Amino acid sequence: MKYTVGQYLATRLAQLGLNHVFAVAGDYNLTLLDEMAKVEDLEQVYCCNELNCGFAGEGYARSRVMGASVVTFSVGAFSAFNAVGGAFAENLPLLLISGAPNNNDYGSGHILHHTMGYSDYRYQMDMAKQITCEAVSVAHADEAPCLIDHAIRSALRNRKPAYIEISCNVANQPCTEPGPISSITNSLISDDESLKAAAKACLDALEKAKSPVVIIGGKIRSAGCAVSKKVAELTKKLGCAVATMAQAKGLSPEEEAEYVGTFWGEISSPGVEELVRESDCRIYIGAVFNDYSTVGWTCKLVGENDILISSHHTRVGHKEFSGVYLKDFIPVLTSCVKKNTTSLDQFKAKKIPVKQVPVADGKAPLTTVELCRQIQGAINKDTTIYLETGDSWFHGMHFKLPNGARVESEMQWGHIGWSIPSMFGYAVSEPNRRNIIMVGDGSFQLTAQEVCQMIRRNIPIIIILINNSGYTIEVKIHDGPYNRIKNWDYAGLINVFNAEDGKGLGLKAKNGAELEKAMQTALAHKDGPTLIEVDIDAQDCSPDLVVWGKKVAKANGRAPRKFQT
Ligand SMILES: Cc1ncc(Cn2nnc(CCOP(=O)(O)OP(=O)(O)O)c2C)c(N)n1
Protein backbone atom coordinates (compact mmCIF):
# COMPACT_ATOMS: atom_id res chain seq x y z
CA MET A 1 0.00 0.00 0.00
CA LYS A 2 1.31 3.49 -0.90
CA TYR A 3 1.07 5.80 2.11
CA THR A 4 0.43 9.50 2.20
CA VAL A 5 1.22 11.70 5.20
CA GLY A 6 -2.42 11.72 6.28
CA GLN A 7 -2.67 7.95 5.96
CA TYR A 8 0.56 7.52 7.92
CA LEU A 9 -0.87 9.57 10.80
CA ALA A 10 -4.22 7.76 10.72
CA THR A 11 -2.52 4.36 10.58
CA ARG A 12 -0.46 5.18 13.67
CA LEU A 13 -3.62 6.11 15.56
CA ALA A 14 -5.37 2.93 14.42
CA GLN A 15 -2.32 0.85 15.38
CA LEU A 16 -2.62 2.33 18.90
CA GLY A 17 -6.18 1.03 19.16
CA LEU A 18 -8.06 4.23 18.45
CA ASN A 19 -11.21 3.59 16.40
CA HIS A 20 -12.30 7.22 16.29
CA VAL A 21 -10.83 10.65 15.77
CA PHE A 22 -12.79 13.84 16.46
CA ALA A 23 -12.84 16.67 13.96
CA VAL A 24 -14.23 20.00 12.81
CA ALA A 25 -13.72 20.75 9.12
CA GLY A 26 -11.82 23.76 7.85
CA ASP A 27 -10.13 24.41 4.52
CA TYR A 28 -6.69 23.87 6.03
CA ASN A 29 -7.58 20.30 7.09
CA LEU A 30 -9.97 18.97 4.40
CA THR A 31 -7.31 17.15 2.37
CA LEU A 32 -5.89 15.74 5.60
CA LEU A 33 -9.33 14.47 6.62
CA ASP A 34 -9.76 12.92 3.15
CA GLU A 35 -6.46 11.07 3.54
CA MET A 36 -7.19 9.98 7.12
CA ALA A 37 -10.62 8.69 6.02
CA LYS A 38 -8.87 6.20 3.73
CA VAL A 39 -7.70 4.29 6.80
CA GLU A 40 -10.63 2.00 7.49
CA ASP A 41 -10.75 1.37 11.23
CA LEU A 42 -10.49 5.02 12.17
CA GLU A 43 -13.92 6.64 12.02
CA GLN A 44 -14.16 10.43 11.95
CA VAL A 45 -16.61 11.86 14.51
CA TYR A 46 -17.61 15.45 13.84
CA CYS A 47 -18.23 18.00 16.58
CA CYS A 48 -20.06 21.34 16.73
CA ASN A 49 -17.00 23.39 17.61
CA GLU A 50 -13.32 23.00 18.29
CA LEU A 51 -13.50 23.48 22.06
CA ASN A 52 -15.91 20.54 22.22
CA CYS A 53 -13.81 18.64 19.67
CA GLY A 54 -10.78 18.98 21.96
CA PHE A 55 -12.75 17.93 25.01
CA ALA A 56 -14.21 14.96 23.11
CA GLY A 57 -10.65 13.83 22.36
CA GLU A 58 -9.79 14.35 26.05
CA GLY A 59 -12.76 12.20 27.07
CA TYR A 60 -11.70 9.51 24.61
CA ALA A 61 -8.25 9.56 26.20
CA ARG A 62 -9.90 8.73 29.54
CA SER A 63 -11.00 5.43 28.03
CA ARG A 64 -8.28 4.60 25.46
CA VAL A 65 -4.52 4.90 25.24
CA MET A 66 -4.96 8.40 23.80
CA GLY A 67 -7.47 10.68 22.04
CA ALA A 68 -7.06 12.68 18.82
CA SER A 69 -8.77 15.83 17.56
CA VAL A 70 -8.38 17.46 14.13
CA VAL A 71 -9.03 21.17 13.65
CA THR A 72 -8.28 23.93 11.17
CA PHE A 73 -5.52 26.49 11.54
CA SER A 74 -5.84 29.36 14.05
CA VAL A 75 -9.61 29.86 14.21
CA GLY A 76 -10.01 26.18 15.05
CA ALA A 77 -6.86 25.51 17.01
CA PHE A 78 -7.25 28.53 19.29
CA SER A 79 -10.56 27.20 20.58
CA ALA A 80 -9.19 23.68 20.93
CA PHE A 81 -6.23 25.01 22.92
CA ASN A 82 -8.44 25.44 25.97
CA ALA A 83 -9.23 21.72 25.92
CA VAL A 84 -5.55 20.94 25.30
CA GLY A 85 -4.66 23.00 28.37
CA GLY A 86 -7.19 20.92 30.27
CA ALA A 87 -5.67 17.68 29.01
CA PHE A 88 -2.24 18.93 30.10
CA ALA A 89 -3.54 19.84 33.55
CA GLU A 90 -5.29 16.46 33.86
CA ASN A 91 -2.31 14.48 32.50
CA LEU A 92 -4.19 13.06 29.50
CA PRO A 93 -2.50 12.21 26.17
CA LEU A 94 -4.61 14.15 23.67
CA LEU A 95 -3.14 14.60 20.19
CA LEU A 96 -4.22 17.91 18.68
CA ILE A 97 -3.79 17.87 14.90
CA SER A 98 -4.15 21.15 13.02
CA GLY A 99 -4.24 21.84 9.32
CA ALA A 100 -1.66 24.48 8.42
CA PRO A 101 -0.80 26.86 5.54
CA ASN A 102 0.43 25.60 2.16
CA ASN A 103 4.19 25.12 2.55
CA ASN A 104 4.85 27.44 -0.40
CA ASP A 105 3.45 30.30 1.67
CA TYR A 106 6.10 30.07 4.37
CA GLY A 107 8.57 32.89 3.81
CA SER A 108 6.48 34.20 0.91
CA GLY A 109 5.20 37.30 2.58
CA HIS A 110 1.65 36.13 1.80
CA ILE A 111 -1.12 37.24 4.16
CA LEU A 112 -3.47 34.25 4.59
CA HIS A 113 -7.09 33.90 5.76
CA HIS A 114 -7.78 32.56 9.26
CA THR A 115 -4.37 33.91 10.38
CA MET A 116 -3.48 36.92 12.50
CA GLY A 117 -3.02 38.96 9.33
CA TYR A 118 0.73 38.89 9.04
CA SER A 119 2.96 36.52 7.09
CA ASP A 120 4.75 34.74 9.94
CA TYR A 121 2.51 31.78 10.81
CA ARG A 122 4.74 30.30 13.57
CA TYR A 123 2.67 31.84 16.38
CA GLN A 124 0.45 28.74 16.58
CA MET A 125 3.40 26.42 17.12
CA ASP A 126 4.77 28.82 19.75
CA MET A 127 1.45 28.73 21.59
CA ALA A 128 1.15 24.95 21.27
CA LYS A 129 4.59 24.51 22.81
CA GLN A 130 3.31 26.13 26.02
CA ILE A 131 0.47 23.64 26.53
CA THR A 132 1.85 20.35 25.20
CA CYS A 133 4.83 18.10 25.86
CA GLU A 134 5.76 18.17 22.17
CA ALA A 135 4.76 20.30 19.16
CA VAL A 136 5.84 19.54 15.59
CA SER A 137 5.21 21.18 12.21
CA VAL A 138 5.02 18.88 9.17
CA ALA A 139 5.87 21.07 6.17
CA HIS A 140 7.54 18.34 4.10
CA ALA A 141 6.42 14.74 3.50
CA ASP A 142 9.92 13.38 3.99
CA GLU A 143 10.03 14.42 7.63
CA ALA A 144 6.45 13.46 8.38
CA PRO A 145 6.89 9.89 9.73
CA CYS A 146 9.65 10.83 12.15
CA LEU A 147 7.86 13.96 13.42
CA ILE A 148 4.51 12.20 13.79
CA ASP A 149 6.05 9.27 15.65
CA HIS A 150 8.01 11.60 17.92
CA ALA A 151 4.93 13.63 18.87
CA ILE A 152 2.78 10.56 19.59
CA ARG A 153 5.56 8.81 21.54
CA SER A 154 6.09 11.94 23.68
CA ALA A 155 2.39 12.18 24.48
CA LEU A 156 2.23 8.53 25.53
CA ARG A 157 5.39 8.60 27.62
CA ASN A 158 4.59 11.87 29.39
CA ARG A 159 0.81 11.32 29.64
CA LYS A 160 0.43 14.86 28.29
CA PRO A 161 -1.03 16.33 25.08
CA ALA A 162 1.07 16.75 21.95
CA TYR A 163 0.55 18.89 18.84
CA ILE A 164 1.04 18.20 15.13
CA GLU A 165 0.37 20.76 12.39
CA ILE A 166 0.41 19.58 8.79
CA SER A 167 0.59 21.88 5.76
CA CYS A 168 -2.59 21.51 3.74
CA ASN A 169 -0.67 20.61 0.55
CA VAL A 170 1.51 18.01 2.29
CA ALA A 171 -1.26 15.82 3.82
CA ASN A 172 -1.79 13.95 0.51
CA GLN A 173 1.90 13.65 -0.41
CA PRO A 174 3.46 10.17 -0.53
CA CYS A 175 5.59 9.12 2.41
CA THR A 176 7.16 5.95 3.78
CA GLU A 177 5.15 3.13 5.31
CA PRO A 178 4.83 2.96 9.14
CA GLY A 179 6.92 0.32 10.91
CA PRO A 180 6.01 -1.60 14.10
CA ILE A 181 3.99 0.45 16.57
CA SER A 182 6.21 -0.88 19.36
CA SER A 183 8.71 1.84 18.44
CA ILE A 184 6.14 4.26 19.81
CA THR A 185 4.50 2.31 22.61
CA ASN A 186 7.61 0.92 24.25
CA SER A 187 7.58 2.63 27.62
CA LEU A 188 10.50 3.99 29.56
CA ILE A 189 12.09 1.49 31.95
CA SER A 190 12.76 2.48 35.54
CA ASP A 191 16.36 2.83 36.68
CA ASP A 192 16.94 -0.48 38.43
CA GLU A 193 19.22 0.83 41.14
CA SER A 194 16.82 3.67 42.00
CA LEU A 195 13.92 1.22 42.01
CA LYS A 196 15.66 -0.98 44.58
CA ALA A 197 16.84 1.96 46.68
CA ALA A 198 13.36 3.53 46.69
CA ALA A 199 11.78 0.24 47.73
CA LYS A 200 14.29 -0.20 50.56
CA ALA A 201 13.69 3.36 51.77
CA CYS A 202 9.95 2.71 51.79
CA LEU A 203 10.37 -0.54 53.71
CA ASP A 204 12.58 1.20 56.30
CA ALA A 205 9.97 3.93 56.72
CA LEU A 206 7.15 1.39 57.04
CA GLU A 207 9.19 -0.68 59.50
CA LYS A 208 9.28 2.31 61.85
CA ALA A 209 5.66 3.38 61.21
CA LYS A 210 2.90 2.47 63.66
CA SER A 211 -0.14 3.41 61.54
CA PRO A 212 0.57 3.96 57.87
CA VAL A 213 -2.30 5.02 55.60
CA VAL A 214 -2.51 5.16 51.81
CA ILE A 215 -3.95 8.25 50.14
CA ILE A 216 -4.58 7.98 46.41
CA GLY A 217 -4.52 11.12 44.25
CA GLY A 218 -5.79 12.03 40.81
CA LYS A 219 -2.51 11.56 38.96
CA ILE A 220 -2.98 7.78 38.89
CA ARG A 221 -6.00 8.32 36.63
CA SER A 222 -3.86 8.95 33.60
CA ALA A 223 -1.55 6.05 34.43
CA GLY A 224 -4.46 3.87 33.30
CA CYS A 225 -6.60 1.10 34.75
CA ALA A 226 -3.71 -1.37 34.81
CA VAL A 227 -1.84 0.84 37.29
CA SER A 228 -4.98 1.40 39.38
CA LYS A 229 -5.29 -2.39 39.64
CA LYS A 230 -1.65 -2.66 40.73
CA VAL A 231 -2.26 0.02 43.38
CA ALA A 232 -5.26 -1.97 44.61
CA GLU A 233 -3.03 -5.05 44.96
CA LEU A 234 -0.54 -3.01 46.98
CA THR A 235 -3.21 -1.67 49.35
CA LYS A 236 -4.63 -5.16 49.80
CA LYS A 237 -1.15 -6.47 50.70
CA LEU A 238 -0.53 -3.53 53.09
CA GLY A 239 -3.94 -3.96 54.74
CA CYS A 240 -3.92 -0.36 56.07
CA ALA A 241 -6.66 2.24 55.61
CA VAL A 242 -6.98 3.62 52.06
CA ALA A 243 -8.51 6.99 51.22
CA THR A 244 -8.92 8.77 47.89
CA MET A 245 -8.44 12.49 47.37
CA ALA A 246 -11.37 14.22 45.64
CA GLN A 247 -9.69 14.12 42.20
CA ALA A 248 -9.20 10.35 42.63
CA LYS A 249 -12.81 9.46 43.47
CA GLY A 250 -13.49 6.13 41.82
CA LEU A 251 -9.83 5.19 41.37
CA SER A 252 -9.77 2.79 44.32
CA PRO A 253 -12.25 -0.10 44.63
CA GLU A 254 -14.68 1.15 47.28
CA GLU A 255 -16.14 -2.23 48.22
CA GLU A 256 -12.77 -3.35 49.61
CA ALA A 257 -12.48 -3.54 53.42
CA GLU A 258 -9.50 -1.14 53.43
CA TYR A 259 -11.36 1.71 51.74
CA VAL A 260 -12.38 4.37 54.27
CA GLY A 261 -13.60 7.24 52.03
CA THR A 262 -12.54 10.63 50.70
CA PHE A 263 -9.70 12.64 52.18
CA TRP A 264 -10.50 16.32 51.58
CA GLY A 265 -9.47 18.14 54.74
CA GLU A 266 -12.39 19.20 56.90
CA ILE A 267 -14.89 18.02 54.29
CA SER A 268 -13.46 14.51 54.24
CA SER A 269 -15.66 11.46 54.78
CA PRO A 270 -16.42 11.02 58.50
CA GLY A 271 -13.35 10.02 60.51
CA VAL A 272 -10.94 10.19 57.57
CA GLU A 273 -9.29 13.55 58.23
CA GLU A 274 -8.43 12.56 61.80
CA LEU A 275 -7.07 9.22 60.57
CA VAL A 276 -4.77 10.96 58.08
CA ARG A 277 -3.71 13.60 60.62
CA GLU A 278 -2.91 10.94 63.25
CA SER A 279 -0.94 8.68 60.87
CA ASP A 280 2.83 8.61 61.31
CA CYS A 281 3.42 7.53 57.71
CA ARG A 282 1.16 8.76 54.91
CA ILE A 283 1.76 6.98 51.59
CA TYR A 284 0.53 9.39 48.90
CA ILE A 285 0.20 7.84 45.43
CA GLY A 286 -0.37 10.30 42.56
CA ALA A 287 -1.37 13.13 44.91
CA VAL A 288 -1.96 16.68 43.66
CA PHE A 289 -1.83 19.35 46.37
CA ASN A 290 -3.48 22.47 44.97
CA ASP A 291 -5.60 25.19 46.58
CA TYR A 292 -8.82 23.30 45.87
CA SER A 293 -7.64 19.86 46.96
CA THR A 294 -6.16 21.28 50.20
CA VAL A 295 -9.33 23.33 50.93
CA GLY A 296 -7.57 26.66 50.57
CA TRP A 297 -4.25 25.32 51.92
CA THR A 298 -5.82 24.20 55.21
CA CYS A 299 -5.00 20.49 54.87
CA LYS A 300 -1.75 19.94 53.06
CA LEU A 301 -0.67 17.13 55.38
CA VAL A 302 2.83 16.07 54.36
CA GLY A 303 5.24 15.15 57.15
CA GLU A 304 8.88 14.14 57.16
CA ASN A 305 8.11 10.43 57.47
CA ASP A 306 5.64 10.46 54.59
CA ILE A 307 6.09 8.76 51.23
CA LEU A 308 5.15 10.59 48.01
CA ILE A 309 4.91 8.28 44.99
CA SER A 310 4.36 10.05 41.67
CA SER A 311 4.30 8.90 38.03
CA HIS A 312 8.09 8.99 37.57
CA HIS A 313 9.64 9.70 40.94
CA THR A 314 9.29 8.85 44.61
CA ARG A 315 10.19 10.79 47.76
CA VAL A 316 10.65 8.96 51.04
CA GLY A 317 11.14 11.40 53.91
CA HIS A 318 14.14 13.48 52.82
CA LYS A 319 15.28 11.11 50.05
CA GLU A 320 14.37 11.52 46.36
CA PHE A 321 14.36 8.72 43.78
CA SER A 322 13.78 9.77 40.16
CA GLY A 323 13.48 7.47 37.15
CA VAL A 324 11.16 5.28 39.21
CA TYR A 325 8.00 4.74 37.20
CA LEU A 326 4.69 4.03 38.95
CA LYS A 327 3.95 1.01 36.72
CA ASP A 328 7.23 -0.60 37.83
CA PHE A 329 7.48 0.63 41.41
CA ILE A 330 4.06 -0.38 42.72
CA PRO A 331 4.52 -4.11 41.97
CA VAL A 332 8.02 -4.03 43.51
CA LEU A 333 6.56 -2.55 46.69
CA THR A 334 3.71 -5.06 46.71
CA SER A 335 6.21 -7.89 46.56
CA CYS A 336 8.03 -6.81 49.73
CA VAL A 337 5.76 -4.82 52.08
CA LYS A 338 4.41 -6.34 55.28
CA LYS A 339 0.81 -6.10 56.46
CA ASN A 340 0.04 -3.34 58.95
CA THR A 341 -3.68 -2.98 59.69
CA THR A 342 -3.32 -0.52 62.57
CA SER A 343 -4.88 2.47 60.84
CA LEU A 344 -7.76 0.38 59.53
CA ASP A 345 -8.36 -1.13 62.99
CA GLN A 346 -8.33 2.40 64.47
CA PHE A 347 -10.86 3.50 61.87
CA LYS A 348 -13.16 0.54 62.45
CA ALA A 349 -12.95 1.06 66.21
CA LYS A 350 -14.61 4.47 65.73
CA LYS A 351 -17.76 2.59 64.59
CA ILE A 352 -18.79 5.47 62.35
CA PRO A 353 -22.50 5.05 61.62
CA VAL A 354 -23.49 4.65 57.97
CA LYS A 355 -25.80 7.56 57.09
CA GLN A 356 -29.23 6.34 55.93
CA VAL A 357 -30.93 8.71 53.50
CA PRO A 358 -34.72 8.60 53.93
CA VAL A 359 -36.94 8.53 50.84
CA ALA A 360 -38.38 12.02 50.43
CA ASP A 361 -42.09 12.72 50.08
CA GLY A 362 -42.63 12.26 46.35
CA LYS A 363 -44.74 15.40 46.13
CA ALA A 364 -42.32 17.67 48.01
CA PRO A 365 -40.06 20.05 46.02
CA LEU A 366 -36.95 18.17 44.95
CA THR A 367 -33.86 18.55 47.13
CA THR A 368 -30.23 17.70 46.39
CA VAL A 369 -30.46 15.03 49.11
CA GLU A 370 -33.30 13.25 47.29
CA LEU A 371 -31.64 13.82 43.92
CA CYS A 372 -28.42 12.16 45.09
CA ARG A 373 -30.34 9.33 46.74
CA GLN A 374 -31.93 8.53 43.42
CA ILE A 375 -28.71 8.89 41.43
CA GLN A 376 -27.09 6.51 43.92
CA GLY A 377 -29.78 4.00 43.01
CA ALA A 378 -28.75 4.15 39.36
CA ILE A 379 -25.05 3.51 39.97
CA ASN A 380 -23.97 -0.06 39.18
CA LYS A 381 -20.65 -1.70 38.32
CA ASP A 382 -20.98 -0.60 34.68
CA THR A 383 -21.60 3.04 35.53
CA THR A 384 -19.33 5.91 34.65
CA ILE A 385 -20.45 9.15 36.25
CA TYR A 386 -19.01 12.47 35.18
CA LEU A 387 -18.92 15.15 37.88
CA GLU A 388 -18.91 18.63 36.36
CA THR A 389 -17.28 21.59 38.07
CA GLY A 390 -19.82 22.92 40.55
CA ASP A 391 -21.86 21.61 43.44
CA SER A 392 -21.77 18.25 41.60
CA TRP A 393 -18.18 17.75 42.78
CA PHE A 394 -19.25 17.79 46.41
CA HIS A 395 -22.32 15.60 46.04
CA GLY A 396 -20.32 13.14 43.94
CA MET A 397 -17.89 12.47 46.78
CA HIS A 398 -20.71 10.83 48.74
CA PHE A 399 -21.69 8.26 46.12
CA LYS A 400 -20.94 4.68 47.18
CA LEU A 401 -19.34 3.03 44.17
CA PRO A 402 -19.61 -0.70 43.47
CA ASN A 403 -16.31 -2.11 42.22
CA GLY A 404 -16.13 -1.44 38.49
CA ALA A 405 -17.99 1.86 38.64
CA ARG A 406 -15.95 4.85 37.53
CA VAL A 407 -16.01 8.58 38.23
CA GLU A 408 -14.49 11.14 35.90
CA SER A 409 -13.82 14.74 36.95
CA GLU A 410 -11.60 17.62 35.89
CA MET A 411 -10.65 19.14 39.23
CA GLN A 412 -7.31 20.60 38.22
CA TRP A 413 -8.40 22.51 35.11
CA GLY A 414 -12.06 22.90 36.17
CA HIS A 415 -13.41 24.24 32.86
CA ILE A 416 -17.17 24.48 33.29
CA GLY A 417 -18.95 22.74 30.43
CA TRP A 418 -16.17 20.16 30.06
CA SER A 419 -18.43 17.24 31.04
CA ILE A 420 -20.76 17.34 28.00
CA PRO A 421 -18.17 17.08 25.19
CA SER A 422 -15.76 15.00 27.25
CA MET A 423 -18.46 12.47 28.12
CA PHE A 424 -19.46 12.47 24.44
CA GLY A 425 -15.90 11.45 23.53
CA TYR A 426 -15.73 8.94 26.39
CA ALA A 427 -19.07 7.40 25.41
CA VAL A 428 -18.05 7.11 21.74
CA SER A 429 -15.37 4.81 23.11
CA GLU A 430 -17.57 3.15 25.75
CA PRO A 431 -21.20 3.30 24.49
CA ASN A 432 -22.21 0.24 26.52
CA ARG A 433 -21.38 1.67 29.91
CA ARG A 434 -24.15 3.30 31.94
CA ASN A 435 -22.91 6.83 31.27
CA ILE A 436 -24.29 9.55 33.56
CA ILE A 437 -23.39 13.24 33.75
CA MET A 438 -24.09 15.42 36.78
CA VAL A 439 -23.91 18.98 35.46
CA GLY A 440 -25.07 22.40 36.64
CA ASP A 441 -27.11 24.84 34.58
CA GLY A 442 -24.23 27.32 34.41
CA SER A 443 -21.76 24.78 33.04
CA PHE A 444 -24.24 23.32 30.60
CA GLN A 445 -24.68 26.68 28.90
CA LEU A 446 -21.05 26.65 27.68
CA THR A 447 -21.08 23.45 25.64
CA ALA A 448 -24.73 22.34 25.36
CA GLN A 449 -24.67 21.94 21.59
CA GLU A 450 -22.58 18.72 21.80
CA VAL A 451 -25.73 16.95 23.06
CA CYS A 452 -26.83 17.03 19.41
CA GLN A 453 -23.87 14.80 18.55
CA MET A 454 -24.98 12.31 21.22
CA ILE A 455 -28.39 12.34 19.46
CA ARG A 456 -26.74 11.99 16.05
CA ARG A 457 -24.90 8.85 17.21
CA ASN A 458 -27.82 7.51 19.28
CA ILE A 459 -25.68 7.27 22.41
CA PRO A 460 -27.76 6.67 25.59
CA ILE A 461 -26.12 9.13 27.98
CA ILE A 462 -28.13 10.30 31.02
CA ILE A 463 -27.65 14.01 31.68
CA ILE A 464 -28.80 15.17 35.12
CA LEU A 465 -29.09 18.92 34.60
CA ILE A 466 -29.25 20.69 37.96
CA ASN A 467 -31.20 23.88 37.44
CA ASN A 468 -30.44 25.87 40.60
CA SER A 469 -30.69 29.26 38.90
CA GLY A 470 -27.05 30.05 38.51
CA TYR A 471 -23.47 29.60 39.60
CA THR A 472 -23.92 28.14 43.08
CA ILE A 473 -20.28 27.11 43.51
CA GLU A 474 -19.25 30.69 42.77
CA VAL A 475 -21.96 32.03 45.09
CA LYS A 476 -20.41 30.04 47.93
CA ILE A 477 -16.96 31.38 47.13
CA HIS A 478 -17.95 34.99 46.52
CA ASP A 479 -21.40 36.18 45.49
CA GLY A 480 -22.46 38.99 43.20
CA PRO A 481 -24.79 39.76 40.29
CA TYR A 482 -22.41 37.97 37.95
CA ASN A 483 -23.50 34.60 39.43
CA ARG A 484 -27.03 34.87 38.03
CA ILE A 485 -27.76 33.43 34.59
CA LYS A 486 -30.58 33.56 32.05
CA ASN A 487 -32.78 30.50 32.56
CA TRP A 488 -33.21 28.11 29.62
CA ASP A 489 -35.85 25.50 28.88
CA TYR A 490 -33.10 22.88 29.15
CA ALA A 491 -35.41 19.89 28.62
CA GLY A 492 -37.06 21.69 25.68
CA LEU A 493 -33.68 22.15 24.07
CA ILE A 494 -33.61 18.45 23.23
CA ASN A 495 -36.47 18.94 20.77
CA VAL A 496 -34.40 21.63 19.09
CA PHE A 497 -31.48 19.23 18.77
CA ASN A 498 -33.72 16.36 17.65
CA ALA A 499 -35.08 18.29 14.65
CA GLU A 500 -36.85 15.80 12.37
CA ASP A 501 -35.14 12.51 13.26
CA GLY A 502 -33.44 12.67 16.64
CA LYS A 503 -34.26 10.33 19.50
CA GLY A 504 -33.12 12.46 22.41
CA LEU A 505 -35.44 12.79 25.41
CA GLY A 506 -35.88 15.95 27.47
CA LEU A 507 -37.63 15.46 30.82
CA LYS A 508 -38.32 17.71 33.81
CA ALA A 509 -38.57 16.78 37.47
CA LYS A 510 -39.73 19.11 40.25
CA ASN A 511 -40.24 16.43 42.93
CA GLY A 512 -39.11 12.96 43.92
CA ALA A 513 -41.96 11.18 42.18
CA GLU A 514 -41.30 12.92 38.85
CA LEU A 515 -37.58 12.20 39.20
CA GLU A 516 -38.24 8.53 39.94
CA LYS A 517 -40.27 8.26 36.74
CA ALA A 518 -37.73 10.21 34.71
CA MET A 519 -34.84 8.04 35.94
CA GLN A 520 -36.71 4.87 34.99
CA THR A 521 -37.45 6.31 31.54
CA ALA A 522 -33.83 7.37 31.11
CA LEU A 523 -32.43 3.99 32.12
CA ALA A 524 -34.75 2.28 29.65
CA HIS A 525 -34.04 4.72 26.80
CA LYS A 526 -31.27 3.16 24.74
CA ASP A 527 -31.23 4.94 21.40
CA GLY A 528 -30.30 8.41 22.46
CA PRO A 529 -29.44 10.70 25.38
CA THR A 530 -31.94 11.63 28.08
CA LEU A 531 -31.63 15.02 29.70
CA ILE A 532 -33.44 15.26 33.05
CA GLU A 533 -33.79 18.89 34.11
CA VAL A 534 -34.18 18.92 37.88
CA ASP A 535 -35.43 22.06 39.63
CA ILE A 536 -33.38 22.73 42.76
CA ASP A 537 -33.74 25.71 45.08
CA ALA A 538 -30.84 28.16 44.65
CA GLN A 539 -30.07 27.90 48.37
CA ASP A 540 -29.94 24.09 48.34
CA CYS A 541 -26.35 22.95 47.98
CA SER A 542 -23.91 20.55 49.59
CA PRO A 543 -22.90 21.61 53.13
CA ASP A 544 -19.36 20.65 52.07
CA LEU A 545 -19.45 23.34 49.37
CA VAL A 546 -20.34 25.97 51.97
CA VAL A 547 -17.33 25.03 54.13
CA TRP A 548 -14.98 24.67 51.17
CA GLY A 549 -16.17 27.90 49.53
CA LYS A 550 -15.33 29.95 52.62
CA LYS A 551 -11.82 28.52 52.84
CA VAL A 552 -11.12 28.98 49.12
CA ALA A 553 -12.42 32.55 49.28
CA LYS A 554 -10.06 33.19 52.20
CA ALA A 555 -7.13 31.78 50.26
CA ASN A 556 -8.06 33.91 47.21
CA GLY A 557 -8.37 36.96 49.44
CA ARG A 558 -4.91 36.81 51.08
CA ALA A 559 -3.42 40.31 51.25
CA PRO A 560 -0.45 40.98 48.94
CA ARG A 561 2.92 40.28 50.52
CA LYS A 562 4.75 43.38 51.69
CA PHE A 563 8.04 43.65 49.80
CA GLN A 564 11.01 45.49 51.28
CA THR A 565 11.33 48.56 49.00
C1 LIG B 1 -14.46 28.20 31.40
C2 LIG B 1 -14.78 28.62 32.82
N1 LIG B 1 -15.26 29.86 33.04
C3 LIG B 1 -15.57 30.27 34.29
C4 LIG B 1 -15.37 29.45 35.37
C5 LIG B 1 -15.71 29.89 36.77
N2 LIG B 1 -16.84 29.08 37.29
N3 LIG B 1 -16.69 27.95 37.98
N4 LIG B 1 -17.91 27.49 38.29
C6 LIG B 1 -18.83 28.31 37.77
C7 LIG B 1 -20.32 28.17 37.90
C8 LIG B 1 -20.80 26.77 37.72
O1 LIG B 1 -22.23 26.84 37.85
P1 LIG B 1 -23.10 25.53 37.64
O2 LIG B 1 -22.59 24.74 36.54
O3 LIG B 1 -24.50 25.96 37.57
O4 LIG B 1 -22.83 24.68 38.96
P2 LIG B 1 -23.57 24.73 40.39
O5 LIG B 1 -24.61 25.79 40.33
O6 LIG B 1 -22.50 25.02 41.38
O7 LIG B 1 -24.17 23.39 40.55
C9 LIG B 1 -18.16 29.33 37.11
C10 LIG B 1 -18.76 30.48 36.40
C11 LIG B 1 -14.83 28.14 35.11
N5 LIG B 1 -14.58 27.28 36.14
N6 LIG B 1 -14.58 27.75 33.83
Ligand SMILES: [Mg+2]
Ligand atom coordinates in the same frame (compact mmCIF):
# COMPACT_ATOMS: atom_id res chain seq x y z
MG1 LIG C 1 -26.05 26.10 38.84
